[in-house]
Amino acid sequence: MTAPFEQTDDSVVVIIGTGAGGGVLANELAQKGVSVVSLEAGGRYLPEDFINDEWESFGQLAWTDPRTTSGDWRVAKDFSGLPAWIVKAVGGTTTHWAGASLRFQEHEWKAATTYGEVQGANLLDWPIDAAEMAPWYEKAETKLGVTRTGGRPGLPGNNNYKVFEKGAKALGYSEVHTGRMAINSEDYDGRLACQQTGFCFQGCKWGAKWSSVYTDIEYGEATGNLEVRERCHAARILHDDSGKVTGVEYFDADGNLQMQAARIVCVAGNSFESPRLLLNSASSMFPDGLANSSGQVGRNYMRHMTGSVYGVFDKPVRMWRGTTMAGIVQDEAKHDPSRGFVGGFELETLSLGLPFMAAFLDPGAWGREFTTALDGYENMAGLWIVGEDMPQETNRVTLNHDVTDQFGLPVVNVHFDDHPNDVAMRNYAYEKGMAIYDAVGATRTFPTPPYPSTHNLGTNRMSENARDGVVNKWGQTHDVANLFVSDGSQFTTGAAENPTLTIVALAIRQADHIAREMSAGTL
Amino acid sequence: MQKSASSGQAHRGLTRRQLLSRASAAGASFVVGAGFIAAPDAAWAAETVALKPGSFATLVQMARDIYPHDHVSDEYYVIAVRGYDSAEAAEGIEAGIAALDAAAQGRGHASYLAVSWERERVDILRAMEDSPFFQQIRGGLVTGLYNQKAVWPLFGYEGESFSEGGYIDRGFDDIAWL
Ligand SMILES: Cc1cc2nc3c(=O)[nH]c(=O)nc-3n(C[C@H](O)[C@H](O)[C@H](O)COP(=O)(O)OP(=O)(O)OC[C@H]3O[C@@H](n4cnc5c(N)ncnc54)[C@H](O)[C@@H]3O)c2cc1C
Ligand code: SF4
Numbered sequence: 001m002t003a004p005f006e007q008t009d010d011s012v013v014v015i016i017g018t019g020a021g022g023g024v025l026a027n028e029l030a031q032k033g034v035s036v037v038s039l040e041a042g043g044r045y046l047p048e049d050f051i052n053d054e055w056e057s058f059g060q061l062a063w064t065d066p067r068t069t070s071g072d073w074r075v076a077k078d079f080s081g082l083p084a085w086i087v088k089a090v091g092g093t094t095t096h097w098a099g100a101s102l103r104f105q106e107h108e109w110k111a112a113t114t115y116g117e118v119q120g121a122n123l124l125d126w127p128i129d130a131a132e133m134a135p136w137y138e139k140a141e142t143k144l145g146v147t148r149t150g151g152r153p154g155l156p157g158n159n160n161y162k163v164f165e166k167g168a169k170a171l172g173y174s175e176v177h178t179g180r181m182a183i184n185s186e187d188y189d190g191r192l193a194c195q196q197t198g199f200c201f202q203g204c205k206w207g208a209k210w211s212s213v214y215t216d217i218e219y220g221e222a223t224g225n226l227e228v229r230e231r232c233h234a235a236r237i238l239h240d241d242s243g244k245v246t247g248v249e250y251f252d253a254d255g256n257l258q259m260q261a262a263r264i265v266c267v268a269g270n271s272f273e274s275p276r277l278l279l280n281s282a283s284s285m286f287p288d289g290l291a292n293s294s295g296q297v298g299r300n301y302m303r304h305m306t307g308s309v310y311g312v313f314d315k316p317v318r319m320w321r322g323t324t325m326a327g328i329v330q331d332e333a334k335h336d337p338s339r340g341f342v343g344g345f346e347l348e349t350l351s352l353g354l355p356f357m358a359a360f361l362d363p364g365a366w367g368r369e370f371t372t373a374l375d376g377y378e379n380m381a382g383l384w385i386v387g388e389d390m391p392q393e394t395n396r397v398t399l400n401h402d403v404t405d406q407f408g409l410p411v412v413n414v415h416f417d418d419h420p421n422d423v424a425m426r427n428y429a430y431e432k433g434m435a436i437y438d439a440v441g442a443t444r445t446f447p448t449p450p451y452p453s454t455h456n457l458g459t460n461r462m463s464e465n466a467r468d469g470v471v472n473k474w475g476q477t478h479d480v481a482n483l484f485v486s487d488g489s490q491f492t493t494g495a496a497e498n499p500t501l502t503i504v505a506l507a508i509r510q511a512d513h514i515a516r517e518m519s520a521g522t523l
Numbered sequence: 524m525q526k527s528a529s530s531g532q533a534h535r536g537l538t539r540r541q542l543l544s545r546a547s548a549a550g551a552s553f554v555v556g557a558g559f560i561a562a563p564d565a566a567w568a569a570e571t572v573a574l575k576p577g578s579f580a581t582l583v584q585m586a587r588d589i590y591p592h593d594h595v596s597d598e599y600y601v602i603a604v605r606g607y608d609s610a611e612a613a614e615g616i617e618a619g620i621a622a623l624d625a626a627a628q629g630r631g632h633a634s635y636l637a638v639s640w641e642r643e644r645v646d647i648l649r650a651m652e653d654s655p656f657f658q659q660i661r662g663g664l665v666t667g668l669y670n671q672k673a674v675w676p677l678f679g680y681e682g683e684s685f686s687e688g689g690y691i692d693r694g695f696d697d698i699a700w701l
Contacts, residue, residue: 052683055670158690159698166701195689205685315700320680322695354680358669366589366652366661367645374669375592378679440701 005037005227010261012037013514014248015268016234016277019092020503021487022268023212024143026228027220028511034518036226037260038217039250041233041269042089046214050095050203054356057202061095063088067272068400071416074449078363083414084303085452086270090230091213093270093454094500095203098325099182099210100348101146102497103137106130107335108343108388111493114335115342120419121390122300126492127464127473133505140505144182144210145189153185154178155194158322160349163313163381167436168329168347175330179348182210182501183323189215196322198351232258235409237265237281237290237483245290245483251407264514264523266475268487268507271301271456275397275489276412278460278470291460291477296469298398300391300461301414302494303453305422307385307430308350310361310446311437312376319351319381332432333496341424344496345387347433352382360451373446381437385429386455388496390419397459455499460489474513475506482523486510573613578620581635582607582660585623588644589661590668592677599674603667604660619656626650 005012013029015022018040026038042063051057062085069076069083076083087093107114109130112123141149148154155178157165168176183200184193194208207214220226231253238259239245247261267274275298279289289297329347336344352360354377362370400413418426430447437445463469466478475490477483488503495502517523571579586600607616620635626647627635638644651657668674675682684690 052685055666156696158695162696162698162701194691196691196695197684197689198695199683199685206689316679317698318679318681318694321684321690321693353682354675354678355666355670359665364661368591371590371592374678375594 005035005260007258007260009035010246011035011263012261013264013266014039014260014262015266015486016248017041017092017268017270017273017487018090018212018217018228019087019268019270019487020094020097020212020500021507022266023091023094023216024504024507025266025268025486025511026226027212027216028508029515030220030223030225032511032515033223033225034515036220037262038226038228039232039234039248039260040090040228040230041273042087042231044090044213044228044230045095045203047203047205047207050199050205052197052199052202052205054202054353057199061087061089061203065405066403066411068403068411068413069415070413071395073416073418074363075452076416079452082452083416084270084272084456085454086456089213090217090228091211094211095213096201096454097209097211097500098200098350098498099323100325100328100498101141101144101180101182101501102346104130104133104495104497104502105333108493108495108497109133111343111388118342118390118421120392121421122393123391124461124463124468124492127462133502133509136505136509137501139508140501143216143508144501144504145184145191146180146182146501147185148177148180152188155181155183155185155323155326158196158319158326159317160319160322160351160381161327163311163317163440164327164329164347164349164383164436167439170439171432171435173329173331175328177328178326179328181323181325184208191215194323198320198322198324200324233407234269234277235280235407237267237277239283239285239290239480241285243285243480245480255407264482264484264518266484266486266510266514267460268485270487271459271489272397272412272414274485274487275459276399279399280409286479291470291479291483293479294463294467294469296461296463298459299393299396300458301395301397301416301456302389302391302458302491303416303450304455304457304494305345305385305387305389305425305429306450306455307426308382308448308451309385309430309433309437310373310380310382310448311434311440311442312373312444313379313381313437313440313442316378317381318378319349320353324351325349325384329436332429339428341421341428343388343421343425345385345425345429346496346498347429347436348384348386348498350382350384361446361448363449373444376444383433383436385426385433386496386498387425387429388494389422391458391461391493392417392419455488455494457488457491457494457499460485462490462492475510484510484514571608573610574608574616577634577636578617579604579608581620581623582616584636584644585648585660586664586668588641588648590664591641595674595677599668599671602671603664606663606667615656615659619654619660622651622654622656623647
């Protein structure tokens with residue numbers, strides 16, 4: 001059923017990346033009869049291919065092409081070549097993701113207005129708001145089958161959740177539940193209910209968790225309007241003398257340079273590769289990179305304020321059984337500056353298997369302080385902190401011309417320093433997380449540093465005015481009318497919530513806009 | 524592309540039971556290592572290929588001192604560092620072990636292995652923890668030791684669960700002590 005398009009066919013929309021943003025956009029356009037060619041750097045893996053083994057799965061799915069790091073974040077020291085833990089495969093990081101699907105809170109669309117002046121932060125209001133996004137969120141929740149929305153029941157709580165819930169309630173938290181998850185609590189959309197296997201990060205072998213690789217991509221292909229070219233790495237976006245983009249150069253699976261013509265190009269390679277592609281597309285007309293008249297391409301990189309807390313008890317928990325992210329405390333997500341910081345955070349249960357726990361609990365640590373912690377692995381419970389971090393102009397993705405990838409293209413350097421607001425929020429959240437476990441009798445707790453980034457946002461941000469950002473409220477670049485950004489790099493600010501539901505809602509809305517403008521002949 | 528579209532289709536149509544039987548067929552290829560058998564009293568150290576037996580024994584002790592787990596027997600540490608007993612690695616490892624022994628001798632011991640208290644061996648390691656040799660051994664152990672499937676049960680970790688149908692009927696919420 002898949003549609004093969006000619007490389008010279010300049011009527012197609014070319015989308016780069018097939019993850020949360022690109023995969024959804026491709027299907028939504030295909031459903032509306034638009035011809036789409038999706039270029040995806042990775043290969044295609046389906047549930048039967050996924051591996052219930054942390055390192056083997058990492059080898060199968062993760063993006064391990066070279067990248068470099070700088071800045072005061074600990075990732076730059078412990079994982080200097082791996083700033084982000086994201087996927088290179090059809091479906092992108094929606095194979096890895098845990099499924100937590102939360103809407104932004106109303107005030108989070110207007111961070112600059114709500115928080116006021118925060119020194120060193122490059123805050124800006126989104127050019128859209130909660131009312132504008134509500135119908136798109138609803139479509140996204142229906143697509144993903146999000147639990148506790150649209151009448152869908154919540155998931156049952158596993159052992160890790162039960163410990164977390166009891167501690168949270170003992171502390172007086174009231175918004176405590178098993179989350180709004182893109183994981184089926186009953187059969188939905190032809191996919192099974194969650195079987196509580198506990199390898200959500202490794203790709204759900206039951207298909208119970210939404211991932212674009214076995215939903216949107218296949219539905220789009222079934223229309224005959226979508227061709228996905230796997231193992232095709234976009235290298236450069238081309239333009240004509242009028243400054244409109246005309247096509248994309250890419251390396252195919254054999255490493256040969258190819259070109260696909262395009263009427264419209266949409267970039268959705270996640271927040272490192274999307275700005276990298278714009279910067280690598282510099283030309284005499286656009287010497288600082290495509291769509292970069294503001295100088296904001298690559299800037300304002302956000303990764304959420306994160307951290308984890310693990311607690312050890314005197315009896316078994318076996319946190320790895322069942323959904324990896326099995327519940328949430330939302331009481332701290334509000335904006336309450338009396339806590340010593342602006343913005344808020346969510347607490348969500350998390351579990352790692354023994355191999356990843358050894359690598360991530362306290363990277364580089366050794367000796368008995370470390371090994372006695374792992375001795376308590378069976379008796380451990382865990383949670384993850386995810387909060388709003390401050391956009392800073394100097395937190396930035398740039399081209400590193402000293403290091404090239406397998407195609408000879410400059411790789412990205414990712415520079416990140418914590419903002420004092422991020423540090424204050426993290427320390428406060430660590431205390432709350434440890435208190436949750438102390439309340440249930442933890443014998444030891446561990447405030448664990450952030451992992452390589454899983455949420456990567458903001459490097460092509462959305463702005464009302466062209467001088468402040470890269471794209472307008474449709475994700476269309478301010479500088480080039482037929483060039484769009486369709487992934488998490490559009491985020492103006494990060495909010496406290498996990499980003500994917502918002503990425504998906506924006507992609508559905510963008511597809512609607514593009515199709516409308518195409519038929520009106522304005523694109 | 525043909526393949527994936529059709530298998531995707533099939534996957535959505537399959538029942539849980541069909542998926543399970545597919546999984547256990549795949550599981551057959553899931554074989555644990557060659558089955559190292561711990562020989563009594565460091566006999567393994569005498570079977571080295573490229574390293575001096577004493578050096579290999581020192582390496583195993585060093586591995587234990589870096590990541591000590593008293594309920595994990597030597598055989599797993601041996602497996603974790605066995606890769607260094609090769610022609611390519613031997614030269615660097617011998618040099619590192621020599622430095623370790625020299626540090627022990629500086630403290631009045633015959634060798635690193637001759638230091639009887641873990642605390643004192645750890646002091647020696649702390650003093651060299653930024654060296655490339657130490658970081659090579661420590662870094663390698665993170666996967667070399669903890670990614671051995673045979674080690675997982677010693678920590679209670681159950682590993683893969685898909686072939687058994689997940690935990691939905693096997694205790695995902697069985698905590699009783701709360
Ligand atoms: C372990 C983990 C758990 C997570 N849990 C959650 C969660 O519970 N809730 C939540 O909301 N989010 C979660 N996330 C984050 C979520 O997965 C991402 O926010 C989301 O997938 C990002 O979507 P995207 O479209 O921006 O990029 P991706 O989904 O990463 O897709 C980008 C795609 O573009 C491809 N690509 C990149 N460059 C090129 C190129 N030059 N040419 C061709 N293709 C290219 C990549 O291979 C990739 O397939 C999690 C992430 C991880 C890693
Ligand atoms: S716990 Fe549920 S969602 Fe997670 S991988 Fe297993 S079946 Fe899929």
